[in-house]
Amino acid sequence: xxxxxxxxxxxxxxxxxxxxxxxxxxxxxxxxxxxxxxxxxxxxxxxxxxxxxxxxxxxxxxxxxxxxxxxxxxxxxxxxxxxxxxxxxxxxxxxxxxxxxxxxxxxxxxxxxxxxxxxxxxxxxxxxxxxxxxxxxxxxxxxxxxxxxxxxxxxxxxxxxxxxxxxxxxxxxxxxxxxxxxxxxxxxxxxxxxxxxxxxxxxxxxxxxxxxxxxxxxxxxxxxxxxxxxxxxxxxxxxxxxxxxxxxxxxxxxxxxxxxxxxxxxxxxxxxxxxxxxxxxxxxxxxxxxxxxxxxxxxxxxxxxxxxxxxxxxxxxxxxxxxxxxxxxxxxxxxxxxxxxxxxxxxxxxxxxxxxxxxxxxxxxxxxxxxxxxxxxxxxxxxxxxxxxxxxxxxxxxxxxxxxxxxxxxxxxxxxxxxxxxxxxxxxxxxxxxxxxxxxxxxxxxxxxxxxxxxxxxxxxxxxxxxxxxxxxxxx
Amino acid sequence: xxxxxxxxxxxxxxxxxxxxxxxxxxxxxxxxxxxxxxxxxxxxxxxxxxxxxxxxxxxxxxxxxxxxxxxxxxxxxxxxxxxxxxxxxxxxxxxxxxxxxxxxxxxxxxxxxxxxxxxxxxxxxxxxxxxxxxxxxxxxxxxxxxxxxxxxxxxxxxxxxxxxxxxxxxxxxxxxxxxxxxxxxxxxxxxxxxxxxxxxxxxxxxxxxxxxxxxxxxxxxxxxxxxxxxxxxxxxxxxxxxxxxxxxxxxxxxxxxxxxxxxxxxxxxxxxxxxxxxxxxxxxx
Numbered sequence: 001x002x003x004x005x006x007x008x009x010x011x012x013x014x015x016x017x018x019x020x021x022x023x024x025x026x027x028x029x030x031x032x033x034x035x036x037x038x039x040x041x042x043x044x045x046x047x048x049x050x051x052x053x054x055x056x057x058x059x060x061x062x063x064x065x066x067x068x069x070x071x072x073x074x075x076x077x078x079x080x081x082x083x084x085x086x087x088x089x090x091x092x093x094x095x096x097x098x099x100x101x102x103x104x105x106x107x108x109x110x111x112x113x114x115x116x117x118x119x120x121x122x123x124x125x126x127x128x129x130x131x132x133x134x135x136x137x138x139x140x141x142x143x144x145x146x147x148x149x150x151x152x153x154x155x156x157x158x159x160x161x162x163x164x165x166x167x168x169x170x171x172x173x174x175x176x177x178x179x180x181x182x183x184x185x186x187x188x189x190x191x192x193x194x195x196x197x198x199x200x201x202x203x204x205x206x207x208x209x210x211x212x213x214x215x216x217x218x219x220x221x222x223x224x225x226x227x228x229x230x231x232x233x234x235x236x237x238x239x240x241x242x243x244x245x246x247x248x249x250x251x252x253x254x255x256x257x258x259x260x261x262x263x264x265x266x267x268x269x270x271x272x273x274x275x276x277x278x279x280x281x282x283x284x285x286x287x288x289x290x291x292x293x294x295x296x297x298x299x300x301x302x303x304x305x306x307x308x309x310x311x312x313x314x315x316x317x318x319x320x321x322x323x324x325x326x327x328x329x330x331x332x333x334x335x336x337x338x339x340x341x342x343x344x345x346x347x348x349x350x351x352x353x354x355x356x357x358x359x360x361x362x363x364x365x366x367x368x369x370x371x372x373x374x375x376x377x378x379x380x381x382x383x384x385x386x387x388x389x390x391x392x393x394x395x396x397x398x399x400x401x402x403x404x405x406x407x408x409x410x411x412x413x414x415x416x417x418x419x420x421x422x423x424x425x426x427x428x429x430x431x432x433x434x435x436x437x438x439x440x441x442x443x444x445x446x447x448x449x450x451x452x453x454x455x456x457x458x459x460x461x462x463x464x465x466x467x468x469x470x471x472x473x474x475x476x
Numbered sequence: 477x478x479x480x481x482x483x484x485x486x487x488x489x490x491x492x493x494x495x496x497x498x499x500x501x502x503x504x505x506x507x508x509x510x511x512x513x514x515x516x517x518x519x520x521x522x523x524x525x526x527x528x529x530x531x532x533x534x535x536x537x538x539x540x541x542x543x544x545x546x547x548x549x550x551x552x553x554x555x556x557x558x559x560x561x562x563x564x565x566x567x568x569x570x571x572x573x574x575x576x577x578x579x580x581x582x583x584x585x586x587x588x589x590x591x592x593x594x595x596x597x598x599x600x601x602x603x604x605x606x607x608x609x610x611x612x613x614x615x616x617x618x619x620x621x622x623x624x625x626x627x628x629x630x631x632x633x634x635x636x637x638x639x640x641x642x643x644x645x646x647x648x649x650x651x652x653x654x655x656x657x658x659x660x661x662x663x664x665x666x667x668x669x670x671x672x673x674x675x676x677x678x679x680x681x682x683x684x685x686x687x688x689x690x691x692x693x694x695x696x697x698x699x700x701x702x703x704x705x706x707x708x709x710x711x712x713x714x715x716x717x718x719x720x721x722x723x724x725x726x727x728x729x730x731x732x733x734x735x736x737x738x739x740x741x742x743x744x745x746x747x748x749x750x751x752x753x754x755x756x757x758x759x760x761x
Binding site: 030 | 661665668669672673675676679680683687691696699704707708711712714715718719721722724
């Protein structure tokens with residue numbers, strides 16, 4: 001059992017396993033570049049209907065490779081490989097760092113990459129003195145171990161080069177973990193008028209619309225256009241500035257200005273501006289009657305992207321779009337689509353259409369109703385929950401409004417820190433080298449027998465070339 | 477513009493320098509070699525001065541952006557040649573060999589001549605669109621181009637290793653020339669080091685590129701063809717480095733893999749380039 005466990009650990013930590021995973025990752029990523037072409041080939045040859053090929057297609061998740069089970073498994077195996085090989089090297093590294101010294105440097109080991117012996121006629125004391133000086137200059141002050149008529153001088157440099165391995169691999173591991181933390185992230189847009197305050201944003205998670213309630217509110221105090229004189233020649237092309245205040249529990253906690261690519265950060269949430277508008281827009285009067293027991297009819301005056309909560313059900317209803325239906329081809333298309341959805345053969349005569357989003361108590365999209373200004377007698381899926389009708393529509397006065405981009409990325413800081421550490425680790429691994437040098441001096445009746453031996457963690461060829469120059473000429 | 481005149485002059489300095497390196501390769505006279513190195517250094521100095529001048533002239537034109545913004549093909553080409561010249565001079569100093577100059581300097585002078593003489597390449601300073609402004613773009617593009625240059629030098633070293641490995645099949649005069657080139661051991665060492673340096677620079681390029689993508693388009697990684705192809709290249713070179721460490725690849729195999737990896741990275745670059753052109757996502761070239 002123990003033997004099997006050790007074999008498994010050895011394999012999981014082996015470079016062979018790393019190479020296999022890297023090969024599969026490279027192949028997968030290469031296939032994904034051609035993902036659209038592969039899917040269209042499958043569809044063209046009607047291979048996505050049924051049969052063995054279709055089963056394989058769905059089993060391997062060709063429609064979404066990055067979210068497929070086997071890609072995630074590859075990443076998990078990659079993480080295991082990183083972790084196990086890093087942990088396995090710790091004892092050896094601690095020994096190399098000299099934290100657990102076992103006196104192994106008192107004699108020349110067998111695994112050196114260079115070893116050469118020669119004889120000299122010289123006084124041992126003088127020779128040792130010169131070697132001591134030479135090693136101090138080249139590497140570090142050597143230690144001397146004497147036994148009988150033999151002395152071994154040992155010197156090393158670059159022990160901490162081994163830390164590069166840990167920096168690189170552990171940071172990659174934590175980077176993957178940071179990526180997993182990214183699943184808790186969100187990113188949404190919110191359109192606000194001057195003076196408006198919001199505490200909810202509407203986002204998409206895994207492609208599904210949902211809403212995210214912030215634990216603070218954002219108030220747009222002011223939107224102003226920055227004059228050309230103030231901008232100068234190098235200002236951003238979108239010349240507006242938004243002043244926002246973060247409000248928490250009724251108190252103003254932070255005020256900031258957003259201009260160009262500037263951002264404001266609060267509690268890990270990042271706020272930036274993306275667009276602005278200074279024209280008027282439509283505002284509707286929407287009547288909403290929940291069919292729940294005790295439901296009361298209420299009329300709300302709303303603009304595009306405004307939202308409200310229905311007290312009886314706890315649902316949040318948001319105005320997605322307000323469309324003025326004229327005679328443009330797009331409007332006719334919308335009418336045709338909405339007619340098809342409501343299973344009517346002719347589109348209702350209607351000048352306006354409002355699309356809504358109803359979010360349930362789990363913050364996920366429940367319904368996507370649409371309401372025409374002219375009432376329709378057709379039955380819709382949302383009729384069992386709500387009765388909607390457009391009471392009126394009017395043009396809003398021109399007012400500055402800004403579109404804010406609100407994002408929360410809990411793993412972002414971790415990922416960035418790990419990137420920097422990984423790069424530092426790569427630089428240490430590829431540029432630093434741990435070098436050890438032994439010089440054994442054996443006094444054989446006045447004749448000195450010297451053995452030079454060296455070991456390098458990286459680029460042993462360079463070490464060999466360097467040591468070969470230390471050997472005096474015309475020695476045997 | 478004066479900076480363009482200076483860059484044009486640099487092209488001819490490099491051309492003359494490469495002919496001197498050729499002479500050194502054939503005649504092996506130390507004086508010719510020193511002259512070649514001196515001329516290359518001179519070309520590099522003039523090119524650096526031309527860069528400074530281009531920076532000043534951009535502000536005089538009220539455009540004001542770093543010459544390392546690489547908005548045009550011209551800027552990309554001259555920077556590639558500049559970084560290749562720097563890397564080559566470092567190699568010459570570290571390894572004390574000049575014969576590689578006969579191969580690398582012609583590549584540099586070709587690039588500079590194409591930038592200077594081609595009617596398809598305009599040298600004028602253009603204003604950067606908003607999406608390309610910012611310091612991180614400079615870090616991103618500088619690291620990506622320098623890494624490509626490093627991989628190209630590795631490719632050259634790898635090709636030479638394979639050629640030298642088949643010396644018996646080559647005619648006598650050519651054999652004599654090849655013997656002047658560095659030994660396979662040195663070329664292998666050079667190939668490994670340039671891959672390692674290129675790998676570090678490429679990692680920096682990917683990180684800074686992801687940051688810029690977040691600032692401009694709102695997310696770090698979109699799995700679009702540009703990012704995916706850069707990841708493929710990164711994984712390939714990681715494979716090569718790990719395999720070398722494990723001892724899986726001998727010198728010949730490492731050289732073949734380096735050539736294959738560079739070829740695939742060029743294919744990835746072309747895929748990324750076609751996506752860039754079609755999507756309108758990156759307003760370059």
